[in-house]
Amino acid sequence: MSFLSATDGITVLIGYLIKRLLQMALVLFAVSVIVFLMMSFTGDPVFMVIPIDSTAAEIEQARRLLGLDRSLLSQYWIFVTNLLQGDFGRSYVFRQPAMDLILERLPATIEMVLVAITLATVIAVPLGVFAGANPNRPISRGIMAGSLLGISLPGFWVGMMLIFFFSVRYQFLPSSGRGETVQFLGLRLSILTGDGWSHIILPAVTLALATLAIILRITRAGMMEVMRQDYIRFARAKGASRWHILFGHGLKNALIPVVTIFGLQLGDLIAFATITETIFAWPGTGKLLIDSIYRGDRPVIVVYLMLTAFIFVAINFIVDIVYTMIDPRIAVK
Amino acid sequence: MSETLLDIRGLKTHFHTFSGLVKAVDGVSFDVRKGEVVGLVGESGGGKSVIGFSILRLIEPPGRIEAGEILFDGEDLTKKSEVEIRAVRGGEIAMVFQDPMTSLNPVYTIGRQMDEMLQLHTELAEPARRARCIRMLEDVGISEAESRLNAYPHQFSGGMRQRVVIAIALLAGSRLIIADEPTTALDVTVQSQILKLMRRQISERGAAMILVTHDLAVVSEMADRIVVLYCGRVVERGRTEDVIAHPAHPYTRGLLDSIPRITDRQHRLRQIPGTVPDIRELGSGCSFRERCFRAQPLCAEKTPELAPVRQTLDAACHFPLEETKA
Structure with a gap:
């Protein structure tokens, strides 16, 4: 080139x-x-x-x-x-523009999803790096066994268990709703209030679990592959610290599949947080979708699906741009 | 005779693999003097590379340094802590790997990978580091060095990349360079350029080098002394001229004979009969005996020790070859 x-x-x-x-x-x-x-x-x-x-x-x-x-x-x-022309139809039930209905609820879903995916990534990537760099350590095996559990446990069950322990038995966190919200840049947000946080934490954890497990496993697989490469050995021969080798030299090379999965998971969570939102009575778009399906509110469903498709396409576009930032060998064409 | 820089004594590096114990390096001793080039020669699987990695303690499980001393400037590297050895890696002793295509990190610029070395081992400020990187690239024959700092490895050819790797190895002023088959992956024409470059750069800086290779022709051009390895043991070591002209060990003789010569009238290439034995199943006795044309019953009973055969040459053989009059 x-x-x-x-x-x-x-x-x-x-x-x-x-x-x-x-x-x-x-x-x-x-x-x-x-x-x-x-x-x-x-x-x-x-x-x-x-x-x-x-x-x-x-x-x-x-x-x-x-x-x-x-x-x-x-x-x-x-x-x-x-x-x-920007006319997405009106809800049969609410007699309001369907798009407005969705946009009104979208911040609730997005803030919950962002908390969930941040939580998942912050935990999954370091654990994945560790497990990939030390595949034979007992701790790594423990992490992998745990991740399998995270993938296998159904979200609705985890959500109900969390409610059972944290809301019912120890009455530590609320089990439903968004809590106190504040208006910020025209959006109603929970994450800016303490009460909002206490409401968001359980649904976010429920949502994060599977994503955490998937990102962890992908990170580990990538790191195992990367750590065998000569440039890792060369970096060690340069005298770089273990930390720098893992996160500086190793992780960046293992990141492409991680970013891919991250993007897919993000879209998936935004579009299909339905079950979690239903369990925690979180007033987001997923709950609106379910309600609209029950009511046969066709315009809302249509707009919802179109919006979902748009979100996926947009995320994929961003992911492709991120690829080129991670790996200089991938060029925009 | 100049001072000893590196003194390896009785080094044993073993790999505890699933299929058995591999004694990749089994009691190897040799030394490197300041400013000297020592060639480590042998067939694949002879333990050459493992010695290089052992010196920098880059052996990973299931491998382990079992015994021996690696004295660098009188300090035993095998006894250093991980933090201490990191200062040695790249600082006192640098390494050049076989495959330039894979030894540079594909996602970082050349400049950043060079700078890393200086950040780790010098106190220089950013402008000074940058200036040093540019000069180093020029020294290894890369033109437009300044703009190349922003290039990525995939934008370079194999020969250029190996120049960069060598530049990185020389950058922090190491006193010993371990070059592990530095030219094997390159075109023949590029090979000799790179070798000349390494030799010049290293001697200009007064550094010493361990050149690990299977190529006797390369070694005979580059090295002051040669150490020949077979199945993890030193079978012969001595001054390059002596080893090349009058090898005492039949294995070295065989290696030399298998270099094709343009003056040779023979049509078939000569080779050493048989193959390298399974290193996991070596018993007592000379491990070369089954391929050796001079083997006697004694060779199976007693492992030959490395001993002086002539003034400047040691060999581990019960029946060393005589010095032939040319």
């Missing part, structure tokens, strides 16, 4: 960004088709919005009003053109 000049670099970067944006658009288009079709096959939403004793004429009218009398293709066309 030649040494790129600064302007060449910027041209490459812009080209890359355009390419990625087009890819994102394509993915979102595909998701919109799938979501739309799926929704069309899951029952007639008209019965969700009309009174139970409506006449056939009233049903017909409601159907026309909702645009459900048109062909599938024209319904899709209306759906997409509205999407592009």
Whole structure:
């Protein structure tokens, strides 16, 4: 590879960004088709919005009003053109824009997920590095056995056990809700109050457990591979300290798969924290999704799924950028 | 005769593997004097590299230094604590590895990897360290050194990378360089450049070098003295001229004979019959006896000790070869 000049670099970067944006658009288009079709096959939403004793004429009218009398293709066309204009439809139940409903609850989910994934990463990476660098130590074997437990235990069970011990038996932490919130930059947040923290800790731990175990195992596998490399030996021959060799030379080389999994887990937690949110009555988007599915509130479900797809695509994009920052051999193309 | 820098006495490094005890280095003794190049020669699996790693205490489990002394400037390296030995690594004794493609960390710039060495072993401030790195790169023949500091290893060719590795090894002013097959992974044309470079740079700095290689041709050009290893033991050691011209041990003779010569009229390459025995199953007696054309019953009964055969040459053989008149 030649040494790129600064302007060449910027041209490459812009080209890359355009390419990625087009890819994102394509993915979102595909998701919109799938979501739309799926929704069309899951029952007639008209019965969700009309009174139970409506006449056939009233049903017909409601159907026309909702645009459900048109062909599938024209319904899709209306759906997409509205999407592009920023109109994501209104909830049948709340008669509010579906997007507003979700955005209102998104901060709750995101703050819980961020606490969970930070917790998981801060614990998992050092343990993974240790276990990978000393695979034969009894402590490492203990860590690995523990991680297996973390993967195997179902979240709902862990959540209930935590509630049982910390909320019921020792009455140490609250079992439900967000606690006290404060307004910050227009968002309602729990993590800025002590009471909020006491509420967030149990759901975050529940959510963190599986992610912690996965990140730990990936980190360990990467480190085991890296520690065999010559440059690790060369670093030792230079007189570098053990700490510096592990975290300076070793970890950065083991990080690519860790970042990949981190991104996937982050998206997964944001989109599907449903069970944990239900157990802890955490008023986030996951709970909204479940409620909307029960109520057949189609616009909310659709927007939720579109948003989820967008979050995944966006996270993957960021992850790809992070790759190039970690490993200079990976270039943006 | 100049002062002794490194004195290895009775070094034993064994590996306790699942399939048995491997005595990779089994009672090796030799010394290195200041400013001298000593060649460690032998076939693969002869324990050459393990000696290098033992000196810097880079042997990892299941390997262990079982016995012996490694005196560097009179201090026994085997008795030093981990923190003390870290100051020696890279500081007093530096190492160059076989494969330049893998000995540099792919995710850091050349400059950063050079700077690490100076941060670890000098008190220099950043500008001074940077200046020293640039000069060092120029010394090992890398042009546009300043901009290369920001380059990553994958942007360099194999020969260039090995130059960088050598630059890093020389950077902190080590008095002993252990070069483990430094040119084996390189093109033949690059090999001789790198060897010349190492020799010049090392002698300019008054440092000594242990050159680990299987290539007798390389050693004969570079080394002042040669130590020949077979199955973890020294079978012959002496001044390069003597060992090359008049080897006393049949194994050395065999190694020398297997170098192809352009003047040779023979069509087949000569080789040593047989293969290196399984190092886990060595009993008593000379471990070379089964491949040796001079083997006698005595060779199976008694392990030959290293003893002076001539004034400047020791060999571990019951029936050493006579000095041949050229």
